[in-house]
Amino acid sequence: MNDEIVGQITKCLLLLEVQHDNKDVLHVRHTNGTVLQFGIKEFAIVTGLKCKGNATDFSYPESTPSRLLQRHFPDSTACITKSCLIQHFVMGNWDTTQDAVQMTILYFINTFMLCHLGETSIKIEEFLMVEDSTYELYPWERLHSIS
Template sequence: IVQTLMKHLNSRQFAMFRETCFGYFLDLPIVGMQPRLIHSLLLREVVHHNGDELWHSLNGCKIHFGISEFALVTGLKCTGVAHKRYDDNKSCGLIDRCFQGIKKLNSQAIIDCFEGKRWSSDHDAVKIAVLYFIHSFLFLSLPDSPVSIGHFELVESGEFENYPWGKLVFNDTYSSLRKAFRGKRSKKYSRLYGFPLSFQIWFYECCPRAKDQIAVYVQ
């Protein structure tokens, strides 16, 4: 994601993105998804009574992944009100400026806008980059997945800086992981949504043996 941002933003715009609430992600080392590891962890899920956590049994030890662990791993804000009503019929400046003629506001529309650099100012470039980051990195989804008008409004107004994105991203991630093998544990593949990379990194932190075996620990 960092290389993609650097490719499409100029140095000034990239520096402006660094100043946003997501800027710290630019300093993260490259981490690749390990689907087999996540698959193996999900097969070791155990029954528990907390409906907001995932519990797993690994070598006789039980470890859990909830919103607290998610917040520690990602650094995303996970407190505050995550639901705010927006009038879908109300005009949004960012949409009017950068998405004219676009009938479906989905993930692909944001990707096309970002890669096509359809903006006329540095500020709009950063706003589109923020939307791209949210819907191409934090929310793994299909290209035709609709994007809430509220997300455009949050970015346009600047309110996204203090918005509890962590709550939304965790809920999507948790729901996706819980449903991955529900009733079909023999499945070899399952598409994950949200931010499953956080689940993978959490395992690295819980399992010291993972260091230098399946992951390289970076200070």
């Protein structure tokens, strides 16, 4: 499946997300009204992402710039918050298909996998992992270990 279709499907699913108290499960309302539930294991099966491994292998030099940050948040002098990311994601003004897919992945990581609160700062490592595709290798079972 090409990246554009995957990005569109993922964005549609995430926009149908049902708010609930259990942060370990993603709830998505299907068009027939049924609520679908995805835990981390189902997520790993569907996406092919890893759930086990060494999280300390995923670090970047402190001065590494993020293309996504520079392109989509050029006026930001401080950290980007989850609420700022969500606002930008919902607007959906992407320069390229690659940006759309990467921002969708970043949105998914921060709203489901890391369950960040609205004003929690998003670490630059999260942007960089999405940009260089190492998020595919990150052991997501260690959700709070990104450093």
